[in-house]
Amino acid sequence: MPMEKVSLFWFRRDLRLFDNPALSAALSGEWPVLPVFIFDTNILDSIEDRADRRVNFIYREAEKLKKAIEQKGGRLEIHFGSPAGVFQFLTEKYRVAAVFANTDYEPYARKRDTGIEQLLASKGIAFCTFKDHVIFEKSEILKDDGTPYTVFTPYSKKWKTALGSVPLKEFSLAGKWQHLLKEEPAPMPSLESMGFQKSRFDFPNTTVENDLLEDYTKTRDFPARDGTSRLGLHLRFGTISIRQLVAQARSNSETFLNELVWREFFQMILWHFPKVVSQCFKPAYETIEWRNDEVEFHAWCEGRTGYPLVDAGMRELNATGFMHNRVRMVAASFLTKHLLTDWRWGEAYFATKLLDYELASNNGNWQWAAGTGCDAAPYFRIFSPASQAKKFDPKEAYLRKWVPELETRDYPPPIVEHQMARKRVLEAYQRALTKHFSDTAIRLKNGGIKYQNS
Ligand SMILES: Cc1cc2nc3c(=O)[nH]c(=O)nc-3n(C[C@H](O)[C@H](O)[C@H](O)COP(=O)(O)OP(=O)(O)OC[C@H]3O[C@@H](n4cnc5c(N)ncnc54)[C@H](O)[C@@H]3O)c2cc1C
Numbered sequence: 268m269p270m271e272k273v274s275l276f277w278f279r280r281d282l283r284l285f286d287n288p289a290l291s292a293a294l295s296g297e298w299p300v301l302p303v304f305i306f307d308t309n310i311l312d313s314i315e316d317r318a319d320r321r322v323n324f325i326y327r328e329a330e331k332l333k334k335a336i337e338q339k340g341g342r343l344e345i346h347f348g349s350p351a352g353v354f355q356f357l358t359e360k361y362r363v364a365a366v367f368a369n370t371d372y373e374p375y376a377r378k379r380d381t382g383i384e385q386l387l388a389s390k391g392i393a394f395c396t397f398k399d400h401v402i403f404e405k406s407e408i409l410k411d412d413g414t415p416y417t418v419f420t421p422y423s424k425k426w427k428t429a430l431g432s433v434p435l436k437e438f439s440l441a442g443k444w445q446h447l448l449k450e451e452p453a454p455m456p457s458l459e460s461m462g463f464q465k466s467r468f469d470f471p472n473t474t475v476e477n478d479l480l481e482d483y484t485k486t487r488d489f490p491a492r493d494g495t496s497r498l499g500l501h502l503r504f505g506t507i508s509i510r511q512l513v514a515q516a517r518s519n520s521e522t523f524l525n526e527l528v529w530r531e532f533f534q535m536i537l538w539h540f541p542k543v544v545s546q547c548f549k550p551a552y553e554t555i556e557w558r559n560d561e562v563e564f565h566a567w568c569e570g571r572t573g574y575p576l577v578d579a580g581m582r583e584l585n586a587t588g589f590m591h592n593r594v595r596m597v598a599a600s601f602l603t604k605h606l607l608t609d610w611r612w613g614e615a616y617f618a619t620k621l622l623d624y625e626l627a628s629n630n631g632n633w634q635w636a637a638g639t640g641c642d643a644a645p646y647f648r649i650f651s652p653a654s655q656a657k658k659f660d661p662k663e664a665y666l667r668k669w670v671p672e673l674e675t676r677d678y679p680p681p682i683v684e685h686q687m688a689r690k691r692v693l694e695a696y697q698r699a700l701t702k703h704f705s706d707t708a709i710r711l712k713n714g715g716i717k718y719q720n721s
Pocket of ligand 1: 526533599617625626629
């Protein structure tokens, strides 16, 4: 074991060498810093698609980081395994003084980090975490009574007041690179050795033009136009800095800034109400009798519902890993309302396909579309895919791009008739709400002691 003490810096959803709070703190500390990245088998084992786009993206970014760190005179250790096993190994191999990381707010990450913190504590090693992924985390934005917000508008007002107009602090790394541990470059496991394949994908840029942001309010709802930033993937993996993006939004587009606040709103909801991962935010909706027809679900997944906007969106998703936000809303509404399929099915499908997949935003938006979430679209709001297409794709450019056989015999007839589906879902939701509230009334009548239904 070398005598020299080291700090470890653990890359997670912050795959960048600029404006990085935990890395900046590690490099400002007493000990030389060894950066580490782990291809986490707990996550990778659950991915079915061996050519998964996100895994390819992370691999590419890890390669870039490794090269850049080596150019700065350090090394990046890249491991393939469970974080607990890797930290056991690292703490045996090095004299670790402290481990630095930026906070990850998802339930799996919270559990993982608690375990790592305990492992490190048992060896007398500090685990130091920093806020990076969001502007305001955990309980920083609360109602005046100290409870979390569940409605977006007042949350966003408080968020913006707290942001104020002062420049956001940047965590500069300039002049600190000499604190990297100097060692020989370490080998990197190949994608193939981890059971994945290299695939060719075009990943979006890491920057957005001010011109796009200035027009964002006018263009963002039209899927045929390049009117949105496509930065979701980079926000997810921290290949850009949220502080720099918020600063750019603040000077160029209030509407765009609002979208970044929605992202934090859902992060905050997931933090305070982790039950949303598997349950409706509003328990009243847990009694909906979903139809969950597998044949219809597969037709939806494959873009064969006979509703052109829904099909175009699903085909865009399957082909590119992206779907425009307007179309995501229509596709999600169609699955949950027209086909009366549990939002959890759609959420899980999006999770396997979206390049910008993020648990908090995906869950929050699916529950929004299904009407089961906090501050959700009211359940009786049922998008008509045809009217949405007319309004947001008036020249049918988007439809024709993704559904070229639109006016031919090859295109399937509608899987369900719109008016009938509308009536059916309204009845199903009303039945569920009536049942929930009558069960609650019985509970109240019985003094909350005899439960007829949970
Ligand atoms: C059913 C459904 C599922 C979704 N799943 C995800 C998901 O897994 N991951 C994800 O990042 N977004 C998700 N969204 C939100 C939104 O559709 C995407 O963030 C957006 O389309 C990404 O494209 P963009 O980067 O060009 O967005 P832009 O319009 O350029 O917005 C910039 C950023 O703001 C944030 N943002 C924008 N809209 C929302 C929103 N409604 N909720 C939360 N954050 C938002 C995102 O970080 C986005 O990258 C979902 C929306 C719906 C309706």
